[in-house]
Amino acid sequence: MGKLKILVTGKDGQLGYALQELSENQFEFTWKFTDRSELDITDLIKTQSVLKHFQPDWIINTAAYTDVDGAESNEEIAYKVNADGPYILAKSAKEIGAKLVHISTDYVFDGTKKKPYSENDKPNPLQVYGKSKLKGELLIQDTYISGFIIRTSWVYGNHGKNFVNTILKLAKTKNEIQVIDDQFGSPTYVKDLAKTIIELISKESLTQMDVFHYSNLGEISWYLFAKKIVELSKKKCIIKPISSANYKQIAYRPNYTVLNHHKIARLIKDNLKEWEDSIHHFNKNY
Numbered sequence: 001m002g003k004l005k006i007l008v009t010g011k012d013g014q015l016g017y018a019l020q021e022l023s024e025n026q027f028e029f030t031w032k033f034t035d036r037s038e039l040d041i042t043d044l045i046k047t048q049s050v051l052k053h054f055q056p057d058w059i060i061n062t063a064a065y066t067d068v069d070g071a072e073s074n075e076e077i078a079y080k081v082n083a084d085g086p087y088i089l090a091k092s093a094k095e096i097g098a099k100l101v102h103i104s105t106d107y108v109f110d111g112t113k114k115k116p117y118s119e120n121d122k123p124n125p126l127q128v129y130g131k132s133k134l135k136g137e138l139l140i141q142d143t144y145i146s147g148f149i150i151r152t153s154w155v156y157g158n159h160g161k162n163f164v165n166t167i168l169k170l171a172k173t174k175n176e177i178q179v180i181d182d183q184f185g186s187p188t189y190v191k192d193l194a195k196t197i198i199e200l201i202s203k204e205s206l207t208q209m210d211v212f213h214y215s216n217l218g219e220i221s222w223y224l225f226a227k228k229i230v231e232l233s234k235k236k237c238i239i240k241p242i243s244s245a246n247y248k249q250i251a252y253r254p255n256y257t258v259l260n261h262h263k264i265a266r267l268i269k270d271n272l273k274e275w276e277d278s279i280h281h282f283n284k285n286y
Contacts, residue, residue, distance in 0.1 A: 007056035007060070010035070012035050018191050044092070071132065072250050083139055085136075086102055091145075094144070100140065100145050102148075107127065107253075113256060117260055150197065153185045157189065167230065168235075180253075181222070186216055188215040188275075203267055213259035215258075215259050216275035216278045217275060
């Protein structure tokens with residue numbers, strides 16, 4: 001038995017980048033990292049060709065259209081990248097006997113529940129982004145490929161566009177920032193997410209497509225999270241609360257998307273970290 005071969009799509013995104021960093025110490029796998037120019041998951045012929053050539057055992061799909069507001073006016077592109085692309089990838093992977101890890105989102109839920117969402121809760125996305133990601137999940141499951149879908153939330157890291165980096169940038173130039181105080185969720189440090197994926201692949205013996213929820217533990221509002229980020233960075237910027245109703249956003253956001261971790265905890269106990277510990281860890285390495 002040779003080394004497991006893992007192919008990663010979307011290498012320039014924050015999760016793709018975190019997996020590349022992690023791969024430097026993961027010698028039990030043979031890795032291939034691709035960007036859209038090499039592997040465009042919306043192109044069936046190109047996808048089949050790359051997969052046949054590399055013959056991966058696992059594919060980790062981190063490629064996605066993640067601009068929540070932008071998706072409202074770019075619906076066709078959002079569905080192409082978040083639904084059609086994952087379907088093409090899953091179908092092509094199944095043809096060569098590979099398994100698939102696909103990353104989805106807490107935004108498949110409408111936020112009306114008052115306690116953490118489990119994998120059995122019925123999705124009901126409020127915006128094009130969430131709807132396109134849910135369609136991707138369903139299309140993947142239609143292929144009967146083996147592997148897993150991870151729904152995650154509020155992902156941040158050193159690399160790429162995310163809430164933490166945005167707040168840190170704004171805090172450098174502004175004395176005051178307004179942040180929404182009535183939307184609650186769980187931040188997820190991208191390095192913790194990357195480690196979790198690798199741990200699941202190492203243990204994985206599923207013969208179907210399973211769905212897991214993963215984020216850092218605990219819940220917080222965007223406003224309190226922003227306050228914490230600025231406090232740790234020792235910047236002097238004041239964070240002011242504002243309601244969703246008074247904040248101009250194009251797409252509707254759910255008010256509460258905390259994820260329940262009971263299912264994944266049985267497999268990865270050691271890698272469930274409190275969000276506060278992870279933001280401290282991020283800050284030390286920033």
